[in-house]
Amino acid sequence: MLVQLASMRDAYAEVLLELGEEDSRVVVLGADTSVSIKTSLFGDRYPERFFNVGIAEANMMGIAAGLALAGKIPFVTTYAAFVPGKCLDQIRNAIAYPNLNVKIVSSHGGLTVGPDGASHQTIEDVAAMRAIPRMHVVVPADAPSTKSLIAQACRTLGPFYMRLSRPSVPTIYSASKDVEVGKAKILREGSDIGIVACGIMVNEAMEAAETLSKTGVSAEVVDSHTVKPLDSETIVR
Known part of the structure; x- marks a missing residue:
């Protein structure tokens, strides 16, 4: 791709x-x-x-x-x-x-x-x-x-x-896929583990989740772009 x-x-x-x-x-x-x-x-x-x-x-x-x-x-x-x-x-x-x-x-x-x-x-x-x-x-x-x-x-x-x-x-976000200050964004759903990242590490997290999926591990990826105030509710969910 x-x-x-x-x-x-x-x-x-x-x-x-x-x-x-x-x-x-x-x-x-x-x-x-x-x-x-x-x-x-x-x-x-x-x-x-x-x-x-x-x-x-x-x-x-x-x-x-x-x-x-x-x-x-x-x-x-x-x-x-x-x-x-x-x-x-x-x-x-x-x-x-x-x-x-x-x-x-x-x-x-x-x-x-x-x-x-x-x-x-x-x-x-x-x-x-x-x-x-x-x-x-x-x-x-x-x-x-x-x-x-x-x-x-x-x-x-x-x-x-x-x-x-x-x-x-x-590029991770499309022009129509807005982000919101103070609100973490779930970029990939997963049921086994969660990967929380910000900045350029978000793409690395997406690649890691894809690699894990090939081994049978379902990983959720969260872009926690707002480090403060932290959206702990989305992350803990």
Whole structure:
């Protein structure tokens, strides 16, 4: 079977342009990674709503907090290795504590960036952001779910952290098969075991379930894209 690959970064850039057209409050901030993460496309179309702060991630969070207080909807974007690593204090105290409407989107999450070196690989970000009160944590599985979840985050008040991957990934969701923030999605029914995953591991879980089926094991696969708040009801079911 031919697997269709698509980039989460491209999907993120596309939905930002759509949201920017729909709502003039949407602004985008970057820290010298905008070309790589494709948010420079937003800056090309809406230069007055695009802010490249340079390599100053902690300051970027403070600026985003100020923009949110002024009624804007800031999307703050950089690599996962730098969020929250370089700016945990600012995220915790300037954004989450006052419950500001800031959307933090990281790319290059996990161990998917081998060519960029060990300093750009991160496995701590989801755990750290999940521990911050009031923070939503969302990890999409593919490009279509990225677009849907980003759009929902934009329309939901409060701070969000969303983690994307660098490489193109297999498409799991069709355009008409929406996902919902806060609600885990059962992608494959099963009666023997359950596999719960998020992000790029969802496709691995689907492949594992298919392999198990050939040995007579029926595996259910759940995409728990919203890590916080966790949909424990669907998972336990």
